[in-house]
Amino acid sequence: MNHSQQSNEAKHDDDAALSEFLASLMDYTPTIPDELVEHYLGKSGFQCPDVRLIRLVAVATQKFVAEVANDALQQCKARQASIIKDKRDKQQKDKRLILTMEDLSKALHEHGVNVKHQEYFADSPSTGMDPASRDE
Amino acid sequence: MKPKSKSKSEKKTSTIAAPTTASSTPSEFSFSIARIAVSQICxxxxxxxxQLSAxxxxxxxxxxxxxAIASSAxxxxxxxxxxxxxxFDIIESLHDLHSIHGFAGASTLHKxxxxxxGSSILVGLAxxxxHTTxxxxxxxxPRLENSAEELAEKQLDQSISIGMVRGPHVPRWLPEFPDRSRCDVGLVDKRRKGEELWENCLEERKIGGNVSEIGNGGAVTKMELAQKRGKVRFRIGVGVEEEEKKFREEGRVGLGVNSKSGVCKGGKRVCLDREKCGNGFKNCKILLQSADDDVDNGDENLPPI
Known part of the structure; x- marks a missing residue:
C-alpha cells in the first residue's frame, strides 16, 4: 500500500517534470531549425502537428550530434596530449581543435556507426605504384 | 596531413557557405542547411x-x-x-536508437x-x-509560401468552412459539387448536335408510356410495341427445300415448315392446330399474321387435301 503510494507520487513528479520540460520546449530554439526537422520527419512518414514534439526530436538529434562531437573532441585532445614533448613544441602552432575524420570515426564507433574512410586519395592511377614498374 | 587540414579549416566558413547558395535540388538544400546546423553544434x-569530409x-x-527517429516513431x-x-512513439523510438549505446533503466523497459x-533518456534531454546554452x-x-499544395489546401478548407453539406462518405480531397442554383437548365438542355441529356430522354419516354419501368413499387408494367414492326426474313431448315419442291410439284403447300420445330420459312408465325392435325399437313389450319409474296398464294389457295 505504502509502496504503491510512493510510486504514484513518483509518477506525479515525473508528470510534473515532463509537462514542465515540454512547456520549456516552446521557448527553447534548438540549433537544428524546425523547418529542417519537419522536412526530414515528413520524408519518413512522421506526422505530428505538435511543435513541441518536433522540437523534442530536434533536441534529441542535437544532443546526439553534440555527444559525438564531444567524444571526437576528447579523442582529439588525447591524441595531442600523447605526442612526445620535444615534438609538441614544434606543433604548438598546430595545436588547434580540428574535427578530423580519424577522431570522428572513433567517436562514431562508440555510437554504433562504422565509418570507413579512405586513407588518401590518389592524384592519378599511377601514383601509388612502384617507380620501377612505372617506368615499364 | 596536418597542414592540409589546417588550410582547409581556415577556409571553413567560405567553403561551407559556397554550396549553400549553389544548391538547387531540395535534398541538397536541406543537406546544406543541416551542415550549417551541425557545424554550429561542433x-x-x-x-x-x-575537415570538410568529417x-x-x-x-x-x-x-x-x-x-531513423521518424520512421521508428x-x-x-x-x-x-x-x-x-x-x-510515447518518440520515446519508444529513442529507446530503440539508444539501445546500442545503452541507457539507465533499459533493463526494466519491459516490466x-x-x-x-519516466524514461532516463527523456530526463537526459531535459x-x-x-544546461546547454x-x-x-x-x-x-524562409518557408515556401504560396506553393501550389498549400493553395489547394487553403481552397479546400475554405470550401469546407463555407458550409457545403457533403456526406461523410465523400473524401475530403474531392472538389465540391457545382452549385445547383447556378446551373442554368436552359443552357444545358439543348446540345449542339441534337444530343440530349440522358435524364431528359428518360422523361420523354416516360411520357410515351412505352417503357416498362422496374422499381416503382416493384410493379412491372406491360410492355407494348410503339409501332408496327417491319418484316424480318430468315430461313431455317435449308435442307428441307428439296422436300418442299416435291410437295409443290404435287400441288401441296409445304411452306418449308419443319414440323418438329414449328417454325416456317418466310418469317411467318404459323400456328398448327394440333387438334385438327390428323395426317401430316392434311387439315392444318395456318394462320398467317403478315403477308409474304411467296406464301401469300399458298395461303389463299390453300387446298383442302
Missing part, C-alpha cells in the same frame, strides 16, 4: 575548425538519425492504429509497471535543454 562543443560525414549521420504509431505520432514518461540557427529559413 563549434559550440569547442571545435575551432573541421563535417559531411557527421551531417550524414545526423540526418540519418533524424530519419511512425512505425510505432501505425502499429497502434494511429497516423499521427505522439510523445509491466514501467512508465514511459537536462540537456536546461541556446545557439539558435544563424539565420531564419
Amino acid at each position: 563549434q559550440s562543443v569547442g571545435f575551432r575548425a573541421t 563535417l559531411e560525414t557527421l551531417t550524414h549521420v545526423a540526418t540519418k538519425y533524424l530519419q 511512425s512505425f510505432a504509431a501505425a502499429s497502434s492504429n494511429r497516423t499521427q505520432c505522439n510523445l 509491466t509497471n514501467y512508465c514511459l514518461l 537536462d540537456f535543454v536546461e 541556446e545557439t539558435p540557427f544563424t539565420r531564419p529559413i
